[in-house]
Amino acid sequence: MINKLNPIKDIWFSKKVTKFVGRTQGEFELIKPGDRVLVGFSGGKDSFVLLHVLKRMQLIAPFSFDLAAIVIDSGTGIDYSPLKSHCEKFDIDFIWYKTPILEIIEEKKRPGSSACGFCARMRRGALYTKALELGFNKIALGHHFDDAVETFFMSMFYNGIMRSMPPKYRAYNGLEVIRPLIKVREKWIEYMAKENNFPIINGEESCLAYSASDGKEPYAREKVKKILENLEKEEPKIFQRLDNAFSHIDCDTFFMKGFDESISRN
16 A cells, blocks of 8 residues: 655745746746646656656646656666655656667667767657657656756867757657756755655666666766856856856857848848
8 A cells, every 4th residue: 555645745845946947837838738748757866856846737737737757767677666656656657668778789889989879869769659659749858957058068069069958849750848947957956856855766877878888977068067066166157147148149149151141131
């Protein structure tokens, strides 16, 4: 017999987290009446907080939408039953999707290369496939503002392109991917997860870069994270300015051939 808990009263919600999720929902209309939302639930702090914030929204929103959590089991041997039990306690539908992703990566990955990119594509493909199969029209991911900023600098420093993470986008198969936490700082998420003592699954254990043979850690992201930490110590409002900058981009000041011509024609 599972001891049921109240999804609102028995969870401590960070006011900053709910405030910024609410702002993002209001600005971008991530979830609309009648939506069927599938949450990518890895068992990390981000997905735990995302799941509970959306469950709270489902109960208090002036419209109805469906919500479920899905674990993409890559075959690393991790026991996801604590996540299943947790969802059952809070009356959240739980889907455990077992895949042979690790086996495929071990077979296909080039020697000396990182499993990260290959793994991410396969996990995302599995998530899309199951969402469509079960009739969901939206997928919610737990990326936060620190992720968006780190991705921006990684793309610029290592790939020579300026890109980040949008609050929502439509995938090639028609599914809409949403990021309700995209304006939320990682430290707020960490605090909320700690206060609730969620049964977190260690990210390194669940990451195929650690499970696959001769895999590599995501060094680039860690390096950029450290740079940003140092910048924030010197300029405490740097993330606030970046938040503003991400929605105020002066495109005609960059080396974009043809952009100036389109401006002059208009």
